[in-house]
Amino acid sequence: MEALDPQRLRIGEDGAPPDPGPLSELARRMRGERDRMLGFPFNLDFDYRPLAEFLAVHGNNVGNPRSGSDYRIDTRPFEVAVLDFFTRLAGGDPARVSGYVTTGGTESNMYAVWVARERYPDAVLYASAEAHYSLPKIGRLLRVPYVEVPTAADGTMDTTALLRELARHPGRAAVGAATIGTTGRGAVDDLPGIRRALASAGVERSRVHCDAAFGGLLAEFGDEAIPWNLAAGADSVALSGHKVIGAPIPCGVVLAREDDVEAVRAEGVAVGADDDTITGSRDAVSPVLLWYELRRLGRRGVAERVRHCHRVAAHAQRGLAAVGRRPSRARGGTVVLFDAPPEEFCRRWHLPRDEEHAALVVMPHVAERHVDRLCEELRRAG
Template identity: 80%
Template sequence: MSVLDFFIGLAGGEPGRVFGYLTSGGTEGNMFAVWVAREQHPDAVLYASAEAHYSLPKLARLLRMPYVAVKTRADGTMDTSALVRELARHPGRAAVVTATIGTTGRGAVDDLPGVRRALAAAGVGRAWVHCDAAFGGLLAEFCDEPIPWNLASGADSVAMSGHKVIGCPVPCGVVLVPESDVVAIREEGVAVGSDDDTITGSRDALAPALLWYELRRLGRRGLADRALQCHRTAAHAERELARLGRNPSRARGGTIVLFDAPPQDFCHRWHLVRDESHAALVVMPHVTERHIDRLCAELATG
């Protein structure tokens, strides 16, 4: 419960009114939240940005929900004007909208208040907004200018990972939903005298202990320092890559720096994700300015 209490507080939830449990990772967290939402709105269409996590279209198929990939803006965030148009194509139906807080490709953070405005503009009264904050929740919370991303900012549910910024050595996560809405999926007393209100039933007991240890070790201040250091390192990378003429870009609140791609062997050596034109430098807590300086020095001589 100590781990859950921490995440409920971090997400701006009200104790006693938020249900949560430790998941195997972001995919399970997304699935649980959307499942609960679908039980509240059986006719719902699931919407997410075209750059949302790959789990979203997959779980839409598993839950037998229509799925709409909404166009993104140039910065990788969901185009809320396009969302209004997509909502209008499904009149009378409920909407479950996933706002991505830190996309996999470039760390973009969807406009959570903008999603709420889009739902109002489209006249959708029956709606649920889920935040997939697996990667970017902590980064959005602890940056120079905090970005809306959580329950306190208008989300109905939130999923986060414990093995990314926090650094738990095994994959894990946390999902948070309203306690009042879990009743729809809860089966009382069926699991050897316990209630069944999760996806997997039996769950790993090691991950909660490891998360508890790391949260006790770092505390909120330590996590904030870790996230801020990631932001500073990403800003340093952006400056140095610009100096080399590599045209870097970084999403607001993100720590993924895109730049003109070097050769494939360079990307392989430096563990950079590469497409046809860009390489992605993902700044996590272990990446330091010294790493950036070494990478840039090699780029400069290559």
């Protein structure tokens, strides 16, 4: 998109009626890019305009969503409904799992590592070389030693390498981060394998966090069973609200064991509410957005949305193969890597690329017609 003239956006000394022109122009440009947004894990298939009245009031879900607060303009009941849905989806019991709606995957990951560190202050954090960029940053912020574990050829954590790294820190607690859908290629780490490595290394104090922001729902409703959740051995899980579900602002969910969360909970400190969150004051709109869409879809609707993504990803593999682009796709994922076209082509279709590959990421707004248009342009380009 072309840049807007900064002079039209300048905020002066005196107040003035906002010029709707730049806003309308920007909204038009953003909507115009929608049909070519094929390379990032964000779902653009949603419409929350019926909820516009929530933009005219300050809602604040401060502190623990299940705790009462002296500030009572909130959307806590909707947040709890969203948390209960995701907890059950992840194979957990809402009575034994705590969590809240976050600003996105980074906060969810940070919360999980923070809770684990408070349980085990001497912990070392282990994550794969293809894990989300937030994890090494979180290690630095929380002053938790961070170990980058090499990956296998398919992009998943090499659990043999993990075993070697664990042996270098004898006697230390461990926090293993399993990535369920890497950003680069959608690879899913072996959650049971990480658990086995911890046991084989003799680690007696550990927690396993699943960063399932991208791939959790794709794994849950895919064609094959892929371990990814609390029921499969995770102690905490991060999920995204703006990826498969879709939202106009980044948001997410974090779930963790209630007995671990108790270690960080401060009673009554947040205007009367218990606080076991990172941010304290929290957005009250995102829970309503997620509730609205999940209520509309239901579990079956979410499952069908995921099946759509897998069908279109398979269609993309066939189409890209037909135009000679040698596509590949990780098990259970919807990222299709293929021989990279020129940079200008990738910019037009919002495709991330490196020297060898471009990535097509199938999300719910991506249909077969979008893939067909992309492949036809590739065919004409030669």
